[in-house]
Amino acid sequence: MRLVYIGIGANLGSREETLRRAVELLGRADGVEVVAVSELRETDPVGVVDQPPFVNGAVAIETTLPARAFLDVLLEIERSLGRVRGERWGPRIVDLDLLVYGNEVIDEPGLRVPHPRLHERRFVLEPLADLNSELKIPGRGTVSALLAALD
Numbered sequence: 001m002r003l004v005y006i007g008i009g010a011n012l013g014s015r016e017e018t019l020r021r022a023v024e025l026l027g028r029a030d031g032v033e034v035v036a037v038s039e040l041r042e043t044d045p046v047g048v049v050d051q052p053p054f055v056n057g058a059v060a061i062e063t064t065l066p067a068r069a070f071l072d073v074l075l076e077i078e079r080s081l082g083r084v085r086g087e088r089w090g091p092r093i094v095d096l097d098l099l100v101y102g103n104e105v106i107d108e109p110g111l112r113v114p115h116p117r118l119h120e121r122r123f124v125l126e127p128l129a130d131l132n133s134e135l136k137i138p139g140r141g142t143v144s145a146l147l148a149a150l151d
């Protein structure tokens with residue numbers, strides 16, 4: 001059993017409703033148990049700034065699935081909710097990002113944990129802090145320290 005954290009986001013359609021639905025689908029997946037869901041917050045777009053505001057959150061999960069199989073569950077839920085892949089960092093109906101998979105460090109094509117940009121993104125760190133501000137991000141430090149470093 002691994003404790004896993006994911007980031008969730010949306011900036012098209014009924015953003016909050018889609019994210020709640022994504023959490024529901026996660027809870028129904030085999031080998032996946034939703035432990036806690038952060039507050040959902042509206043956030044200004046980062047990267048490509050000329051796009052609608054996002055709603056972002058984070059989810060703590062326990063899973064028996066290996067990282068790659070867990071990632072496949074996330075991608076399948078994105079597809080089932082109507083995600084069509086377009087411009088990198090562009091608008092999306094739903095985005096489910098694997099942030100932390102236990103204390104593992106994985107760097108494979110299409111699968112990098114901890115998420116390579118997590119430590120510099122307030123829209124990821126603040127929801128993680130709702131769940132556990134003392135969570136240690138392997139190789140990066142605690143969520144609270146990473147947030148303080150952004151100020």
Ligand code: PH2
Pocket residue numbers: 008009010043044045046047048054056089090095123
């Ligand atoms: N996701 C991105 C790019 N920019 N900005 C915000 N505020 N929230 C996001 O989830 C987000 C973003 C790429 O995944």
Ligand code: MG
Pocket residue numbers: 009095097
């Ligand atoms: Mg993302």
Ligand code: MG
Pocket residue numbers: 095096097
């Ligand atoms: Mg993504």
